[in-house]
Amino acid sequence: MNFTLNQKPVALDAPPEKPLLWALREDAALTGTKFGCGIAACGACTVMVDGQAVRSCVTPVSAVAGKAVTTIEGVGDKAPSPVQRAWIEQQVPQCGYCQPGFIMATTALLAKTPNPTDADIDAAITNLCRCGTYPAMRAAIKRAAELTKAGA
Ligand code: FES
Ligand code: FES
Incomplete structure (x- = not known):
């Protein structure tokens, strides 16, 4: 293949x-x-x-x-991507198992919707986290949008 x-x-x-x-x-x-x-x-x-x-x-x-x-x-193979930096800033991961999937879903979301609303996030990020990191994740998605817009 x-x-x-x-x-x-x-x-x-x-x-x-x-x-x-x-x-x-x-x-x-x-x-x-x-x-x-x-x-x-x-x-x-x-x-x-x-x-x-x-x-x-x-x-x-x-x-x-x-x-x-x-x-x-x-993603971020040379330096952490804006999404990864936001994740670190917000200290999102608990056990970490679900996090690669969330980061990929968020990266795809921000490429299409640079300034997502809560409704956009709810519609696009339907991944599950058994550790319940959803509030930190939502804050990180919004922070990643800011970092992406700032070209940081
Ligand atoms: S392992 Fe693919 S959606 Fe759960
Ligand atoms: S951080 Fe543990 S499942 Fe999401």
Whole structure:
């Protein structure tokens, strides 16, 4: 399967129906994308495909042939992104397990909606966090929007 992974071309030897999540974790050795539920309910496995947030546990790897996939490893690989900096400022993570998925979903949201309202956040960020970091997360999303706008 040929696609672009974190801005580099890759050819993975994976069956077409294999979920992208497991192709990333097992065949590309990128384990930042997490398994939570496997049924598109929790968002722990969120990656971006051509800029859209996608739940990789229910996406066959064949669906990303020729497309650009970005995982948490491809965000802020040289320096923390505005979203990651906002997350640190707000001290969002508790156990941290769900956080890559939230950061990917937020990165995709801000690319489309640079100044999200609470309603925009509610509509776009439907990931689950068992530690209940939602208030800190919402503050971090708004802070990330400010940092992104300021070009910081
Ligand atoms: S593991 Fe994919 S949505 Fe939960
Ligand atoms: S920080 Fe623990 S599940 Fe979200």
